Amino acid sequence: MKFDKYIKIGVLGIALWSLTGCTDWLDVQPVDQVAEEQMFTSEEGFRQGLNGVYVELCSSNLYGGDLQVGTVEVLAQRYKFANYGTMQNLNSLGQFDYTTDYSKSNFAGIWEKGYALIANVNTLLKNADEKKNLFTGDQYNWITGEAYALRAMLHFDLFRLFGPVYKTNKEGRAIPYNKEFVLSGTDLLPASEVLEYVIDDLKEAERRLANDPIIEQGPLLEEGATEGENFWHYRTFRLNYYAVKALQARVYLYAEMFSEALAAAREVVAVQEQYFPFTTKSQVTDGQKPDRIFSSELVFALQYPNRDKIFTDYFTPDLKDDQMWLTPSTYLEKIFGTLALNDWRYESNWKVASGHTNRCFYKYSDLETDAYYADLLPMIRMSEMYYIIAETAENETDALESINLVLDNRGVELLTSASQLESTLLNEYQKEFWGEGQLFFYYKRMNRSSILSAFSGGNVEMNDTKYVLPLPQSETDFR
Template sequence: MKYKEIIRQVIVSIFILTILSQFYACKKWLNVLPENETEATALFSTERGFQEALSGVYTLMSEPELYGRELTFGFADVIAQQYGSLHETSPYFYTQYFEFKSNQSLQLSNSLWKKQFNAIANVNNILAFIDKNESVFTSETTYALIKGEALAIRAFLHLDLLRLYAPHKIANNTTEKWLPYVDEFSKNTSQSLSYDAFMDKLLIDLSNAEKLLKVDPILTGKTLTDLYFKNRQYHLNYFAVKGLMARAYLYRGNLKQEAFNCAKEVIDAQQNKGLFPFVQVVDATNVERNKRDRTFSTEHVFTLNIRSLQTFITGYVSQVQSGLALIPREPLNDLFEGYPDYRKEFFESDGTVQSVPSKLWQVDPLKKYTYKMPMIRITEMYYIAAETTDNPTQALSYLNTVRQARNIPVGLVDPDPEMLKTEILKEYKKEFFGEGQLFYYYKRHNATDAGSWTQPFKYVLPMPEDEINFGDRPRPN
């Protein structure tokens, strides 16, 4: 679907005012998106209106077509070959074989594209009003926080579109233009950009977000009275932006030092400030299974609060159903190498089905750990630092820090670069199971497949046919 059509839908359709039981990191959450320009003007006439609109974007990100399922444990992990052979009744049956032109795969891919750009359109609507309405904010700090988050979300969403719908730079050494970086709320069709031009715009957004978020309470330690700005892990906060910058610099392919510096800043926040601490043993291995911190929530640098997560996982990785169940392809003893790794605890029996990924199960009776879908983890920063440092001994130290935190008693001692690469890949397989990050690791390294008995990788999803025909986008081979 063309971005122009998405903009039209955003303008002519109003999302129902919904009062959820919890504001996004507050007491209530009004999901308000404007029906037309008059309503948009009214919405953005107060600081609360900007907050509600931004919460609406997080809501869109949490839908099953995006990070509520397909860009986490669903589509993205299927094409990473995380799961064993899927039944022909599975919605991912053709997708697992990279048959992206099947009706089944196209429906998933087209919905993903549409929803992602819908979220981007709503971010751009916020940004279209925020500077001219700066006077409605109660302080420069709250203005900077809202604008910084909006810019960061726009970059976050675009990066995943690039990682799915365009070749990686190592396979794209031409100036061919692939995707638009949509940075304005407009009915006009945005022009496609080359890989480098796209990444330039993305990194500018992140750089501007970083500057604005220097006032973030998670960095300054200052307390804001407005509850909206509490619980900063539920927002793309300052350190989440640094983590996203590390991810983006690494993916670009020629900015290893920049990636290392950003990852190191987040690691330092953990080691020096006590932020994002590794999960406690008692929380990871609680003898009362329903009280376990299954996603290691203290380690989330940025997480989505998905109130319908139980519904989204049902049939797939919870209360599994024939034809839907997503079971790991690799035997657990092979994946975890026989170690008493805490992460192995979260593959459990569900009825008669064994080794069901239970990380996302919503069983905590106190709701302390439920609804959380990790978007950026502190462990990813350790892996990026290990991959980008020029010091092999330091790389080993970063990996061993995570291994120790996961209860792996044996430390790595061989600093050989190929060995390090192998160990980082192992960590991605274990750490990000059900979170959608493994496919991008493979793509970044131009892997041919995921190992024995898997399909050869195809790395570029087809865009919707309307985008190719009317949006001047390239048609992938």
């Protein structure tokens, strides 16, 4: 694994964040060269180092692009691209052609950026263990707890892309799991072993975040605290205790550890009404500042000041049809059905625009408001926990109760029979996580033999070759 251009924290441009308030604490002042020995000389330095990782998660190679609205959504068949000009490369990727220079460069960017951030997390953890005397109160446990969770999350998403289809190949070679800073490659581990390491890191994160302020005080989405205190406010903008439990539920489900997934999801939904209330229809459809991401339900989100660039680059009606990341109306109709307008997600996020025959995707459009949710990227939703419960519940009553709670808060007709549960869960993953990168991973986890495609308007056949991204050439050449 080559990290030549990612030499420790300095080359990544670790960001120093202002911690004075909600609208200021993500003001990014890039630092081109921050030596490790200079960064980690104080508790504040460790906070800055941790913040820098969160900022870099929003890069175009990761959740500010490829792992949110980009590559993984293209593979999930969300879009239809023109087969010429600037869209030809995307068209080929959407047809699962992984041999083009564009695809290879795209996959390499995800891989290298992901492992570069993992290297930075490992550097932070190493220094934290060596300098525990610098920390006060619970700061050591909280900072390192989030770091363990970040390491687990990054490895898990790289695994979900580049690893084998777990349902049919649990011992297939997957990816390296790096627990320390390295400049050279490490072994490709069996899929089951990678998931064991992910689970271990999340358990360690849970242990260290046992006194996370969110447990007693909730998300703390308000300003007014001192600078030091504000670092531990806005807890849903970071991998807080409940986000760690939610990640556990997601990973356990993928690992087919269903009872563990159920238990973790139940712990998260136990505080849903108190800390993560369902967003109301009036909030979602507010004409001035619509909360299109259902922000009160987010267990974890990234704050991305340039989020509106996603809309202007890909989805704005100012683009021509052959320039837009287009979702055909026929595809939308198959997912949302004849009662589409009743679904709050459709009403708020899909708008007819002048000059276009298809609706445009508005989830990430600029709200021109100072509402805290105006620049958030959803990472983990409370609804996913209810879906996990519905999938793993021990009886039909619990399963129906769980899925219906979400449906009721989306304006969708409730289920009356468990016989519809599997198809409804599929449909909910298609609707709920639009532009959030989770649908392709759902298809792969379930090893679905065919999936609905915006390219053809019908179904496309799937197999391991399509579900498993090839390792970057830099990785295969090394081996």
